[in-house]
Amino acid sequence: MPSVPKISKRAIILREAAKLFKEKGFGGATMRDLAERVGIEAASIYNHIRSKDELLEEICFGIGRKYDEQLSEIAAKKISYPEKIEAVIAFHIQMIIEDANAVSVLNNDWKFLNSGQMIEFKAMRNEYEKHLAALISKGIEHGAFKKINVSVALFTILSSLRWVELWYKPSRGISKEDLAKDISAILMNGVKA
Amino acid sequence: MPSVPKISKRAIILREAAKLFKEKGFGGATMRDLAERVGIEAASIYNHIRSKDELLEEICFGIGRKYDEQLSEIAAKKISYPEKIEAVIAFHIQMIIEDANAVSVLNNDWKFLNSGQMIEFKAMRNEYEKHLAALISKGIEHGAFKKINVSVALFTILSSLRWVELWYKPSRGISKEDLAKDISAILMNGVKA
């Protein structure tokens, strides 16, 4: 009874893999390194997973699905378009903070997915961007946003969120709510006085 | 006389290395792969360079110095602070477009520098960010910018430029001048109508 683990070893391996991939990159991370962090021998890992590739796949698509779900939820809400964009900004920050390692892997190491999975991943990402672009387009039509280039706005917003991954630490003493508010303020109203 | 190359082989190797590192990451790139692209055997590369690490070092610091120089030039110009920030945006885009591969390596693979060089690199980058942050701070003091969190503004601007590396291709039919104008417009005045 005391030995029933609350978190499965597989989950521990995935968590440590995400951390390791973030630190060293998928190519630079070794199974022996991962094993040491988990506290077992490299060969023993294969009692829980099929391959190194499988780790990457599970991290990328696991997080990817979370993004999809959240975006769909926000899109369905009955709020204004600026509020929707602000909600997207807030949940991106939320994801980065509560799942920093996995998000980093998704952002940086997706290109090491094997070819079939990479095609699937790109399709998923394209759809996400299209979905978000549609929100901006409609916002422009409704007069809520300036008549800006939608692609430029889309990627400016998405990219401006990515640095949070590298920058955020609780020790900086700024809450995620305040951070979301500050970033939203800049993207919505700009820096110019 | 006809065999005097306009570009040294070393330069060709560096150019191809940047392209290869961008595609596969530093860890995923192999010397044999690089050699094939250059059209010689892997061992022959070592007639021109000392090590794989040296390639990374030269790419990262070469581009890093370019950034430093350009920023200093802009800071010294007698123009308004918003104009300075816009000039920074424009030259970042310029760098990304004319040296896409090397910029990508600097952004993504600096963490594979060996420890000494990595310390040096981080110091260089910190100084760059400080330099740019000072521009924003002074802009706020002069009343040219809103009273925003300087760090947040700094990283929002820097990050919002990085996607250009992944997104820009001439085939999209937008000039770098127009791109700079669109991004500047969003960062200066926001998306809200």
Add this chain to the structure above:
DNA sequence: AAAACTAACTAACGTTTGTTAGTTTCGGAA
């Protein structure tokens, strides 16, 4: 013409890599 240099080659080195096979350990159910 001799000597030195450049830049290519082939072959191999010692490691490290992801992974497999076979074996042992151990906690819980019967």
Add this chain to the structure above:
DNA sequence: TTCCGAAACTAACAAACGTTAGTTAGTTTT
């Protein structure tokens, strides 16, 4: 206690890695 399956271990594999050694052909310098 006995048994069983899960999960650890040790040992090893073949492939790939960055790099070195030794050599050779062609060019430049003296």
